[in-house]
Every structure is written in structure tokens, then in C-alpha cells.
Amino acid sequence: xxxxxxxxxxxxxTLRGSKRGFSTAQRxxxxxxxxxxxxxxxxxxxxxxxxxxxxxxxxxxxxxxxxSPKGRQPTTRAIFLHGGCYVYEIDPVHWNFVAKLAVExxxxxxxxxxxxxxxxxxxxxxxxxxxxxxxxxxxxGAENLSIIGDSSGGGMSLxxxxxxxxxxxxxxxRIVLIAPWLDISGTDPMxxxxxxxxxxxxVPGTHAAGGLYRDELGEGDWRVSPIHGDLTGLGPITMFSGxxxxxxxxxxxxxxxxxxxxxEIDYYQGQGMLHNYPILxxxxxxxARMAVVAAIR
Numbered sequence: 001x002x003x004x005x006x007x008x009x010x011x012x013x014t015l016r017g018s019k020r021g022f023s024t025a026q027r028x029x030x031x032x033x034x035x036x037x038x039x040x041x042x043x044x045x046x047x048x049x050x051x052x053x054x055x056x057x058x059x060x061x062x063x064x065x066x067x068s069p070k071g072r073q074p075t076t077r078a079i080f081l082h083g084g085c086y087v088y089e090i091d092p093v094h095w096n097f098v099a100k101l102a103v104e105x106x107x108x109x110x111x112x113x114x115x116x117x118x119x120x121x122x123x124x125x126x127x128x129x130x131x132x133x134x135x136x137x138x139x140x141g142a143e144n145l146s147i148i149g150d151s152s153g154g155g156m157s158l159x160x161x162x163x164x165x166x167x168x169x170x171x172x173x174r175i176v177l178i179a180p181w182l183d184i185s186g187t188d189p190m191x192x193x194x195x196x197x198x199x200x201x202x203v204p205g206t207h208a209a210g211g212l213y214r215d216e217l218g219e220g221d222w223r224v225s226p227i228h229g230d231l232t233g234l235g236p237i238t239m240f241s242g243x244x245x246x247x248x249x250x251x252x253x254x255x256x257x258x259x260x261x262x263x264e265i266d267y268y269q270g271q272g273m274l275h276n277y278p279i280l281x282x283x284x285x286x287x288a289r290m291a292v293v294a295a296i297r
Contacts, residue, residue, distance in 0.1 A: 002272055005282035010199040010244065010274055019198070022205030029208055032087045032118070040089045042113045048099045059132060065111040067102045076107040076144045078296050079133055081160075083151025083179075083276065085206055086117045086213035094150070097279040097289065101148075105293040109148075110136065121215035122159070122223040129156065130163040133172075142170035142235075146296040150276050151247065152213070154180025158226040161234050171235030174295050178240050178288075179276045182227035182250040184210030185219040190249035197244045200275045206246070227254055231261035238266045238295040240288050242273030266295065 013019070021027055044054050044065060055066045068074060080098050082090040090113065102109045112132055114120050136145050149157030154177040161175050186207040195203060214224040222229025227250060237258065241251035251267075258265045268291060270277050270284060278288030 003283040006273065006277070006284050009277075009280060009282060013199045013274065018200050019202050022200075022202040025204045025208035028085075028087075028205030029212075032209070032212065035088070035116075040091075042090050044095045044099075045092050048095060052099045052102050059112070060128065062115070062128070063113040064132070065113070066108055067098050067111060068108040069103050069106055072106070074107050075140050076105070076297070077110060077136055077140055078105075078107055078146040078148050078176075079110045079112070079129070079136065079157075081112070081114070081129065081147070081149035081153035081156045083149070083153045083181075084116075085181075085209035086120075086152045086156075087209045089116065093279055093281075096281070100289060101293065101296075104290070105297045107296065117209065117212035118215070120213075122213055122217055122221070123215065125213075126156065126159045126163055126223045129160045130167070133160060133164060134167070134169060137164075137169060137172075143173050145172055146174040146176060147172055148176040148178070148292065148296070149180065150178035150279055152181050154178055155182050155184075155224070155226055158182065158234075159223050159229070162222060162226060162229050162231075165233045171233070173235065175235055175237045176239075176292055176295060177237060178278050178292075179242065179245055179247055180239065180250060180254075181206070181210075181247045182254055183225045184214060185225060186210075188249040188253065190252060191246050194244070194246050194248055198246045198275065199244070201246050203246065227257065231258060231263060234261075234263055236264040236266075238268075238292065240268045240270065240278045240291075242270040242275060242277045244272060245275040247275065266291075 082094045147157045186203045220228045241248045
């Protein structure tokens with residue numbers, strides 16, 4: 001039986017008006033313009049300092065946070081790429097998820113703060129994150145590095161893994177895709193089927209945000225829509241998707257493509273769950289997070 005919190009979450013999201021912000025392209029673009037004038041903080045919440053050690057380094061001009069269990073510097077690491085349609089900043093829910101992963105898996109989670117679109121675009125962001133991953137691999141080995149991303153960060157994570165593969169680097173230990181946005185085109189017929197039950201996202205606004213991120217690239221370019229890229233030779237994948245989430249359409253399409261490419265994939269489908277449920281504070285999210293811990297530990 002679904003938990004009380006999972007039943008309340010769609011109502012809470014609806015009351016917050018999140019979907020209304022994505023209901024038209026102009027509303028989303030106006031919100032992006034507002035956030036460019038008044039950026040939100042990306043700083044980890046101070047209260048996390050009682051649970052984890054957080055250090056910051058600037059890497060090629062980006063702030064990069066290293067989140068580790070208190071008093072430990074584990075060799076095993078994961079890069080976390082946050083969601084937000086490529087235009088919204090990392091938020092406290094992401095940071096809570098990262099801190100719990102660090103403690104429960106006993107790893108260091110590396111969190112790059114990428115420039116948001118339209119300043120940060122795919123042709124710059126994907127190779128830059130791949131550079132960061134390659135440097136970590138050189139330090140600890142590919143077998144000790146995973147990449148984790150939620151929503152747009154999930155699409156970015158898959159694109160970065162493909163970039164590393166094209167550089168002929170060894171496969172990552174694990175690629176974890178949480179409600180991944182794998183096709184920014186907004187053309188999948190399943191979107192119209194799922195959209196009425198999704199309390200959070202809508203195609204017009206997400207499509208507009210994706211357009212800012214892709215910039216000069218075509219909508220089918222693998223750097224922005226990795227579902228259209230070559231999937232062969234990637235490391236094992238763990239993927240989560242909720243059925244009340246428009247990007248569930250991407251997960252449905254991705255599974256047979258991954259099988260055809262010979263990938264090892266563990267798939268978790270959250271029946272009746274909304275977007276990004278594995279990182280949300282609900283029992284179903286806790287269960288999903290422990291599956292992530294098992295995959296990357």
C-alpha cells in the first residue's frame with residue numbers, strides 16, 4: 001500500500017503550483033529570466049555539517065563540493081549531477097539526498113555546481129563534467145567511481161558516461177539514473193498519456209528549458225537527448241522511474257534500447273509515484289535510496 005506521504009505529495013506539489021510554472025513556454029522562460037537576475041544559493045545547508053564533512057574546491061572555475069562521512073575520506077566516490085530542467089539550481093532536497101548517500105554508502109559524493117542554462121549549455125557542460133570524472137578516475141580508478149543524476153541530471157549523467165566511453169576510458173562502476181530526462185524533444189506520444197496524471201511537470205515549459213540547454217545542438221543530439229546516442233559499452237545502470245511522471249515515457253523507451261545494446265540494467269518502477277520520488281522524504285524514497293546505496297557501495 002502506498003505510504004501516506006506518497007499519497008499527500010501530489011497534493012502538496014499541486015498546491016505549490018509547480019506544474020503551472022511549466023504549463024507554457026513563456027512562464028518557464030520568464031522564471032529563468034527572474035532567476036538570472038536573482039540567483040538562488042547553491043550552498044549546502046549548514047545543518048548537514050553535523051552529519052557529513054563538506055569541502056569545496058574550485059575546479060576550472062566551477063564550485064565543486066566533496067561530501068564525506070564525518071572524519072573519513074573514502075576511496076569510493078560518486079559524482080552527483082542535480083536536476084532542475086538544466087535551469088534551476090540545486091536545492092536542499094538534493095543536498096539531503098547527497099548527505100544520506102555519503103553516510104549510508106560510506107562514500108565521498110562529489111557535487112559540481114554547473115552553470116545553468118542559458119549560460120551553461122550542453123556542448124560545454126558534458127565535456128567539462130567528463131573532464132572532472134576522468135580526473136577522479138585517474139585518482140581512484142573507474143571501479144571506484146559512479147555517476148548519479150536525477151531528472152535533467154540523469155540525462156546529463158548518461159551523456160557524460162557516453163563521452164567517457166568515446167574517450168576510450170574504462171566503464172564507470174555504476175550509472176544511476178533517477179527519473180532521467182533522456183529526450184528533450186517533447187515528441188513522444190506517451191507524454192500526452194502521462195501528462196494529465198503528472199502533478200509536477202508539463203511539456204511546454206520543460207521543452208523550453210531544454211531548448212536553452214541545447215543551444216546550437218539539435219534536439220536529437222546525444223549530448224542533450226542521450227536516448228538517441230550509441231548505448232554500447234557503457235557500465236551497468238540502475239534506473240528509477242515513477243509512473244506519474246512525464247519523463248517515465250523516456251524510461252519506457254530506454255529499457256529495450258539498453259537491452260539491445262547489451263547493457264546490464266536494474267530497473268525500479270514506482271507505481272503511482274511522481275517525479276523524482278527516490279530523493280523525496282517519503283518511505284518509498286527511502287527504499288529507493290537504499291537501492292542506490294547497494295548499487296554504488
